[in-house]
Amino acid sequence: MSGEGGTEESGGAIGVPKVVPIDQWPPAAQMAFWGFHQQHRQNYMRYAYLQLGSDADTEEAVDLTFDQVMDRWLWMLQLENLEGYAWTILKRRIIDLHRKRRRRPALMETAAFEAALSEPADDPFDTLTDAITLYAAVAALSERQRDAIVLYYGMGFTTAEAAVLMGNEEATVRSQLRTGRRRLATLLKIRRPEHPDGKNPS
Numbered sequence: 001m002s003g004e005g006g007t008e009e010s011g012g013a014i015g016v017p018k019v020v021p022i023d024q025w026p027p028a029a030q031m032a033f034w035g036f037h038q039q040h041r042q043n044y045m046r047y048a049y050l051q052l053g054s055d056a057d058t059e060e061a062v063d064l065t066f067d068q069v070m071d072r073w074l075w076m077l078q079l080e081n082l083e084g085y086a087w088t089i090l091k092r093r094i095i096d097l098h099r100k101r102r103r104r105p106a107l108m109e110t111a112a113f114e115a116a117l118s119e120p121a122d123d124p125f126d127t128l129t130d131a132i133t134l135y136a137a138v139a140a141l142s143e144r145q146r147d148a149i150v151l152y153y154g155m156g157f158t159t160a161e162a163a164v165l166m167g168n169e170e171a172t173v174r175s176q177l178r179t180g181r182r183r184l185a186t187l188l189k190i191r192r193p194e195h196p197d198g199k200n201p202s
Contacts, residue, residue, distance in 0.1 A: 019071045033073050036086075037066060043165055044090055046155055051094045061097045065090045084167025137187040145180035148173050 022030060044065060048058040068089050069076065076082050138146055144166075151162040152173075159177065163170040 020074055022070060022073075025074060029074060029077060032077065033070065036069075036082075040083075040086070040165065041066070043155075043157075043161075047151070047165075048090065048094055050150060050154060052097055057097045057101065061090070061093045064093045064096075068093075081167045083164060087166050134188070137184050140187060141180050141183055144168075145176050145183065148176035149180045149184070152177055 022033070025033075041062065044062045045058055048061045049055070052058050052061060065086070069086050076085060079085055138149055141149065147166055148162060151157040151165065152159065157165070159173045160170050162168075163173045166173065168176075
């Protein structure tokens with residue numbers, strides 16, 4: 001398979017072929033697209049809502065994401081990391097919505113993230129009550145660490161599920177969780193045992 005052939009931060013790419021209407025695709029490509037849509041749309045919506053805090057903005061960002069994925073689908077089928085490319089498109093569309101609404105791009109709405117962390121749990125990161133402090137600390141992480149932390153702690157994904165969504169290996173997500181947790185512990189001055197597999201304590 002070929003690589004991405006040169007990507008832009010906006011999720012675009014150099015040399016993407018002319019858009020072909022979906023009804024002119026081979027049946028296998030159509031089935032693959034709708035399977036991808038069914039597998040990822042709900043999770044994209046959940047993630048986008050944490051970032052945007054608005055049902056309307058969330059739906060617009062995700063619809064625009066799948067519109068762009070559809071336009072590039074036949075080309076994307078050649079990529080080694082199709083899921084990662086689509087994930088980048090989603091994140092760029094979320095940033096576009098922040099700019100469109102003249103809001104400063106941010107990790108997520110504080111209220112939305114506070115709600116996501118409201119369920120009682122044994123893990124200190126799941127029981128933090130100071131959402132604003134946590135918000136600032138998570139925002140200081142690297143982009144991939146933030147994604148792993150948000151998907152795992154904020155949305156309850158397993159490391160395997162987060163890996164599929166982000167287009168990463170599960171081992172990579174576990175590593176991102178470990179480094180993200182260490183960084184958060186430093187920023188929030190939390191003392192806690194390290195879990196090498198990136199999992200919650202049982």
